[in-house]
Amino acid sequence: MSVLFLGGEDPAGWLEEFKRQAPDLELRTWADRGDVTGIDVVLGWRHPKGAPKHYPNLKLISALGAGYEHILGDQERPKGVPVVRLIDLKLTQAMTEYVLLHVLRYHRQLPQFEQFQRERRWVKLPPPDTDSRRIGILGLGALGLDACRRLTELGFPVAAWSRSPKCVDNVEVFHGAAQLDAFAARSDILVCLLPMNAETRGIIGAKLLSKLPRGAYVINPARGGHVVDAELIAAIDSSHIAAATLDVFHTEPLPSDHPFWAHPKITVTPHIASTTNPRSAVPQIVDNIRRVRAGKELQNRVG
Numbered sequence: 001m002s003v004l005f006l007g008g009e010d011p012a013g014w015l016e017e018f019k020r021q022a023p024d025l026e027l028r029t030w031a032d033r034g035d036v037t038g039i040d041v042v043l044g045w046r047h048p049k050g051a052p053k054h055y056p057n058l059k060l061i062s063a064l065g066a067g068y069e070h071i072l073g074d075q076e077r078p079k080g081v082p083v084v085r086l087i088d089l090k091l092t093q094a095m096t097e098y099v100l101l102h103v104l105r106y107h108r109q110l111p112q113f114e115q116f117q118r119e120r121r122w123v124k125l126p127p128p129d130t131d132s133r134r135i136g137i138l139g140l141g142a143l144g145l146d147a148c149r150r151l152t153e154l155g156f157p158v159a160a161w162s163r164s165p166k167c168v169d170n171v172e173v174f175h176g177a178a179q180l181d182a183f184a185a186r187s188d189i190l191v192c193l194l195p196m197n198a199e200t201r202g203i204i205g206a207k208l209l210s211k212l213p214r215g216a217y218v219i220n221p222a223r224g225g226h227v228v229d230a231e232l233i234a235a236i237d238s239s240h241i242a243a244a245t246l247d248v249f250h251t252e253p254l255p256s257d258h259p260f261w262a263h264p265k266i267t268v269t270p271h272i273a274s275t276t277n278p279r280s281a282v283p284q285i286v287d288n289i290r291r292v293r294a295g296k297e298l299q300n301r302v303g
Helices: 012-021 089-107 110-118 142-153 177-185 206-211 229-237 278-294
Strands: 002-005 026-029 039-044 060-063 135-138 158-162 171-175 189-192 216-220 241-246 266-268
Touching (some): 012 278, 039 278, 060 278, 089 110, 089 142
Parallel strands (some): 002 026, 039 060, 216 241
16 A cells, blocks of 8 residues: 655655655655555645545544644545644744744844844843733644643743643743633743644634733744734734744735735744754654554644
């Protein structure tokens, strides 16, 4: 039986790593998939909806990234075929680096100093107090947990919000819709690391933004659909929100005429916060392929 790369991702680097680490596996790409009855595993990342249904002997669908909502949300997905997510420590580290970079950028007032440089002004601002800069993390999955850990190590007071109750050392945890406003009210820098689903779509909109303290910052490296673009711009233009850093967008690449590009208080990065590293991810994927073929319990199953 064969493993198929089901579109949405350039397979070259993946194929090289699979051949190096698991040369016994037969691999196919979308362009040369051949007889579909010989495919029992598909690997995908934002592949076309309904694509997995064409493989009658499918035993496993594996995501090639941290997100998997596009797979679970596919109403045409074959029923009974398990779905596994990818938990890549390299991916988590990269995301945490991005979060730390932009939290510290705002905390240490770098945008203001950059403006002073453009104006050729020698201006010293009062030093920030780490103990008083409250960080709020939306989402307590693997990415959110690691960001919380690293931020608390730096001395920031950190809170997090999740849909269900959780307990995290040195972190004030809020949960459920009833506690979202209270969480927002104590978040001077809001970082979104949520998955995308019906409950989280548009969560960074006028209602939540209005609950943040005046002068708060927003950082979103999760999903573009979390942000209501016009409402974020309005909150910044009113000076209620000081600035935002965005790595993900409703349409990618971000259209050249989108107002985010030219806004002086919005930092745009081209979906580079964190990408899956094939070298570190392949062993986990191979392990699940071998497990499903041997009838064993899968790791990181989500559906």
